[in-house]
Amino acid sequence: MRDAMRPVIAPDGGTAAVQGVMIDVTARKEIDARLRERAEELTRLATALERSNKELDAFAYAASHDLRAPLRGIANLAQWIEEDMHGSLTEGTREMLALMRSRMHRMEALIDGILEYSRAGRVHHRPxxxxxxxxxxxxxxxxxxxxxxxxxxxxxxxxxxxxxxxxxxxxxxxxxxxxxxxxxxxxxxxxxxxxxxxxxxxxxxxxxxxxxxxxxxxxxxxxxxxxxxxxxxxxxxxxxxxxxxxxxxxxxxxxxxxxxxxxxxxxxxxxxxxxxx
CATH class of the missing domain: 3.30.565.10 (Histidine kinase-like ATPase, C-terminal domain)
Structure with missing residues (x-):
């Protein structure tokens, strides 16, 4: 409760009465408390989201690195096969090796694209x-x-x-x-x-x-x-x-x-x- 009191002055200069108003602020206090709780909850959520985004970036980077490693190994194997058997490869085998390299390049592009997509719109810089x-x-x-x-x-x-x-x-x-x-x-x-x-x-x-x-x-x-x-x-x-x-x-x-x-x-x-x- 909040009160406001003021005296009522009599003609002779004395105090004839006291006038007061009492205001019930319970509802406003409850609203203020709920707003503070909501603000604290939003702060916690923003912190959790920022932490989650950082973890997602770290995971995406690690996953892309781990996925690229076997691709590089396959590419090297294809190159070694082509170099070692250069004189005995049939045209069909050459086409298959070329197709293998093409598929590996596509996979690398896919990994890059997923990384780019996962980060798009989440990080902003000064305009x-x-x-x-x-x-x-x-x-x-x-x-x-x-x-x-x-x-x-x-x-x-x-x-x-x-x-x-x-x-x-x-x-x-x-x-x-x-x-x-x-x-x-x-x-x-x-x-x-x-x-x-x-x-x-x-x-x-x-x-x-x-x-x-x-x-x-x-x-x-x-x-x-x-x-x-x-x-x-x-x-x-x-x-x-x-x-x-x-x-x-x-x-x-x-x-x-x-x-x-x-x-x-x-x-x-x-x-x-x-x-x-």
């Missing part, structure tokens, strides 16, 4: 002013398309964001268009204003994707073509989705079979404060 035009041109130079043409819209905006996640998104989307677009594919990169976001679009004139497969392509390990036909671990687009959503945006496909594909995503013009912590 910087990023020239998207320069970033996209750097990505295209890195991918070094041979028969394809990549057109980049002039005047792409600057954004205040983490560079690495945005670079990874463009690398995966442009790389996906080059990989699946076919010989001589045309890839266009555009942007338009979308209020608090920029809408970026990576368009190609390749074979396109039927609507019934639009949701499937975002799943981890999902590919629409046999892996022996198109190399890939099936992680690139799922990583794009995870990175975009971790920055508060969303990603989608606009495509029909035989009519090319557009992968579009929303990216904040300015990173939220939590992303810079």
């Amino acid at each position: 910087d002013k990023v020239s998207v035009g320069r970033l996209v041109r750097d990505v295209v130079d890195l991918l070094a398309p041979e028969s394809a043409t990549v057109w980049v819209q002039s005047g792409l905006p600057d954004v205040l964001t983490e560079r690495l996640p945005l670079q990874q998104v463009f690398h995966n989307l442009i790389g996906n268009a080059l990989k699946h677009g076919g010989e001589g594919v045309q890839v266009d990169v555009r942007a338009r204003d979308a209020d608090a976001f920029w809408e970026f679009r990576v368009e190609d004139d390749g074979p396109g994707i039927a609507p019934e497969f639009h949701d499937r392509v975002w799943g981890i390990f999902q590919t629409l073509e046999p892996r022996d036909k198109v190399e890939g671990a099936g992680i690139g687009l799922s990583l794009v989705k995870k990175l975009v959503e971790s920055q508060g945006g969303r990603v989608w496909i606009e495509s029909m079979a035989g009519a090319g594909a557009t992968f579009a995503f929303l990216w904040r013009k300015t990173a939220s404060p939590a992303e810079g912590e």
Whole structure:
């Protein structure tokens, strides 16, 4: 209980009475106590989550190292067999050894992809002013398309964001268009204003994707073509989705079979404060 008392003064200057108000603050005290308990619980959960993330990183690193070791051993064995039996290997055996090496490289890419996916969106760095035009041109130079043409819209905006996640998104989307677009594919990169976001679009004139497969392509390990036909671990687009959503945006496909594909995503013009912590 809380009380407030004050005297009532009589005409002669004396105290005629005492006036008081008593307020029951029991409910407020209970609410305060519950809020403190909730804050303490959230602190404990945040600490446990941070510890769990560190343990997950350590496990993923150790697992990837242990998985790579036998792969390197198999690769060495394949190389020794090819060198020792160079003059007596049949064409069929050479093809089998080449296929073995290809499968091992795919497994290594899969391990790298799983590591990358497990860490995506969980670690944030201080945002910087990023020239998207320069970033996209750097990505295209890195991918070094041979028969394809990549057109980049002039005047792409600057954004205040983490560079690495945005670079990874463009690398995966442009790389996906080059990989699946076919010989001589045309890839266009555009942007338009979308209020608090920029809408970026990576368009190609390749074979396109039927609507019934639009949701499937975002799943981890999902590919629409046999892996022996198109190399890939099936992680690139799922990583794009995870990175975009971790920055508060969303990603989608606009495509029909035989009519090319557009992968579009929303990216904040300015990173939220939590992303810079």
